[in-house]
Amino acid sequence: MPHPIPGGPAMTRRTALALGGVGLLTATLAACARGTDTRPSAPGTVTLNSDNPTWGPGYDAASAVLEARIGYRITSRSIASVANYNQIIRMTAQTNSTTDLIKWTNGYRLQDIARADILTDLNEVWDDAIGRGWVDPAQRESFSYEGKAYGVPLYKSYYAVFYSKRAFAENGIEVPTTFDGLMGVAQTLKDAGITPFLAPGATTWESEIWFMQLLASIDPDYYAAVTTDKASYVDDPAREAMDVWSGMYADGFFSAPDVTSNDLPGLVSEGRFGMMLYGTWFANTLLAAGLTDDDIGFFRVPPRASSTAPAVLVESGSLSVPVKAHRRGAAVDVARNWLATDVQEAWVGFLGDTSPNPAALPKSDLVKDLAADIAASKPTELIRYWEASPTPLVEGNVQDLGSFMVTPTKAHGESTLRSMEARARTEWKIWDAA
Structure with missing residues (x-):
């Protein structure tokens, strides 16, 4: 969730092109050899690239519910270095080395890769989630670029x-x-x-x-x-x-x-x-x-x-689907069900944090009380500066x-x-x- 400042500026589409795509792609693919695969994952699974190695048990807990709902589990692969992760995702999402899902951020950081045409339009997923009351419609803008949503809230x-x-x-x-x-x-x-x-x-x-x-x-x-x-x-x-x-x-x-x-x-x-x-x-x-x-x-x-x-x-991560995902349809289905109340209850049960779905709350009264206060007072929600x-x-x-x-x-x-x-x-x- 936190994002340390790397040693230099974060990789952007402009700097990636300036550095030369072939050399950088070679380096990043080598760096993430254990995090991606040129072949689809095992049947009944979709792969997810993440920069948080400690979240594996949380994905497992959510996957148990997802498997019962749609027949798919998440297999998470983590890259601990935020700076390396950002570069790897920018390059592999455009190739057959991509995972089916990626953890990213929202706001302008999401827009920056969305306008490179490497992510799947999830507008229908948002329409469904809003219709079911699984997410605040006001959050949609920070996951969108030029009228299309390119991720759903991973956490909130x-x-x-x-x-x-x-x-x-x-x-x-x-x-x-x-x-x-x-x-x-x-x-x-x-x-x-x-x-x-x-x-x-x-x-x-x-x-x-x-x-x-x-x-x-x-x-x-x-x-x-x-x-x-x-x-x-x-x-x-x-x-x-x-x-x-x-x-x-x-x-x-x-x-x-x-x-x-x-x-x-x-x-x-x-x-x-x-x-x-x-x-x-x-x-x-x-x-x-x-x-x-x-x-x-x-x-x-x-x-x-x-x-x-x-x-x-408000800080929120994005669960996004690369266009070149091996199991793109299944990945979109996971995104469609990610905000379901039972899935989110399992997920925040691990995180101990609030959820994009207001009906899903962790066990700790510490966070529950704050969530109740926010629900009652309805303050203006602003995207984190980062x-x-x-x-x-x-x-x-x-x-x-x-x-x-x-x-x-x-x-x-x-x-x-x-x-x-x-x-x-x-x-x-x-x-x-x-």
């Missing part, structure tokens, strides 16, 4: 605040319902000697988390506009977001830049953890580390102003945001926005011309 995660129930109880803190209240909680925790916010990301994709959340809390419409080239990064909402972020650093609300999300379980047990804004997919990691629903809870970051509509950031704009633009901007986290002054915030805007002018021209 929200970005919300993990908090220490112990730290809150010992300091008489209630879950905040306003942004000012959230800042008040942070100050109370700091005064008690507890780090208010664990904030990883100075050198990873995670540097986007607070930036995207502050934009969403200040003006959800602006967030949607700036990520689709309809607004500027130097407009007032972005300046306000950077000023608030810088001010939170000046107030001592964030952890040191070298602290990571992996430190959270230990900090909870030591009573030195207050809150962390993160994806709900991380809940299962914490529960596996020995924490329980009694240790941690979730709440959404409130809007900065009472007049602003609430919004929540997928919300063209890849080179996002990855360059994320590196700028990481630099800001190391030196989070107001002046650096202003120069960061200018750099992001300059990059946006360049990358949007490249995207539009491709």
Whole structure:
């Protein structure tokens, strides 16, 4: 689910062509010899390429239900390196070395390969899933390009605040319902000697988390506009977001830049953890580390102003079918049934996360309660920044945001926005011309 920043820019269709298709194809096919096959898989199975080796048991659980529904199971093949995986999929999906299904992302990263004409149109699959109430129709746009859907949601995660129930109880803190209240909680925790916010990301994709959340809390419409080239990064909402972020650093609300999300379980047990804004997919990691629903809870970051509509950031992967899939018809049938409630119950039972299908919930009350809150309050759902704009633009901007986290002054915030805007002018021209 998370996507670390690779050593260089992610491979795009433009850079693949620039590097020379034959040499790159040879290298990538060699790198994925164990992940793909030029022959169809065993009868009754469809193959899936994934970049998450730990999800095998989850695919097995979902496959048991799929087999009963349609007679096919998923055989998953994993490539652990995200950078290698991206390159391999871009090349093998155009050849007979492709798997029947691929795990990808949504948004512009999906559009980038969809416009290369290597994925199957799944509009009919979406029509069926929407008609059965298996998915929110609003999600369709982020899986589509020029009116055609090229994937279905593989998973769905929200970005919300993990908090220490112990730290809150010992300091008489209630879950905040306003942004000012959230800042008040942070100050109370700091005064008690507890780090208010664990904030990883100075050198990873995670540097986007607070930036995207502050934009969403200040003006959800602006967030949607700036990520689709309809607004500027130097407009007032972005300046306000950077000023608030810088001010939170000046107030001592964030952890040191070298602290990571992996430190959270230990900090909870030591009573030195207050809150962390993160994806709900991380809940299962914490529960596996020995924490329980009694240790941690979730709440959404409130809007900065009472007049602003609430919004929540959403991360989702894509389950897509290459045009050259060996068992293309069966793969489409798997995609058609992937969002069925019984399949999703088995899947999220493994993930411990929310589902694209609102009727499928994991066992943990930690995530169930957040899902119930979102279902009741119906905040505007915004696509995560990582997928919300063209890849080179996002990855360059994320590196700028990481630099800001190391030196989070107001002046650096202003120069960061200018750099992001300059990059946006360049990358949007490249995207539009491709």
